[in-house]
Amino acid sequence: xxxVSLLKAAAAIVVALTSVPIxxxxxxxxxxxxxxxxxxxxxxxSLTVSLNVAAVNFTLTPGSATNPGSTPISATTTWLLASxxxxxxxxxxxxxxxAALTAGALQNIPSSAVSAAVGGTSVGTFSSAIAASTFxxxxxxxxxxxxxxxxxxxxQVSTVTLNINLTGVSNLGAGTYTGTLHFRAEAAx
Numbered sequence: 001x002x003x004v005s006l007l008k009a010a011a012a013i014v015v016a017l018t019s020v021p022i023x024x025x026x027x028x029x030x031x032x033x034x035x036x037x038x039x040x041x042x043x044x045x046s047l048t049v050s051l052n053v054a055a056v057n058f059t060l061t062p063g064s065a066t067n068p069g070s071t072p073i074s075a076t077t078t079w080l081l082a083s084x085x086x087x088x089x090x091x092x093x094x095x096x097x098x099a100a101l102t103a104g105a106l107q108n109i110p111s112s113a114v115s116a117a118v119g120g121t122s123v124g125t126f127s128s129a130i131a132a133s134t135f136x137x138x139x140x141x142x143x144x145x146x147x148x149x150x151x152x153x154x155x156q157v158s159t160v161t162l163n164i165n166l167t168g169v170s171n172l173g174a175g176t177y178t179g180t181l182h183f184r185a186e187a188a189x
Contacts, residue, residue, distance in 0.1 A: 072161045073159070099111075109169060115164075143156055
């Protein structure tokens with residue numbers, strides 16, 4: 001019995017010694033690939049034109065070459081473009097070459113009688129067709145800005161003055177002549 005007790009005591013000592021925690025280095029456990037989240041962020045292209053006035057008035061003198069508009073138009077073109085765009089161009093145009101301003105069916109001032117200057121420099125009369133891809137009419141180019149990676153975002157302020165030359169326009173009667181001058185920007189590819 002003593003031997004059995006001694007054996008039990010020895011076994012208990014062996015169990016106690018082997019159950020002591022052993023400090024060992026372990027490797028970290030990593031998750032498998034595929035626990036990822038894709039991130040997507042979008043900035044949309046934009047191209048806007050804002051004008052400082054809603055109307056320009058003229059006091060016309062029949063046969064006179066000098067009939068300036070009452071106020072300059074400040075056209076602010078603002079853009080944020082994707083790479084691959086090559087230019088931003090601002091156009092001003094009338095829909096109808098023969099009737100830029102009208103006071104009735106037979107009382108018309110043609111677009112070729114209206115001229116524009118940007119910053120004091122003439123950009124021409126509204127007698128030529130606009131070469132833009134998305135609209136048509138008779139107009140002039142107010143500005144054209146080449147686009148590179150350095151100016152994908154930007155703005156341009158153009159001060160436009162108008163004049164109506166009535167030297168070649170005959171048979172105008174008294175009346176109020178009205179018309180709409182459109183400003184439109186285009187970003188070319």
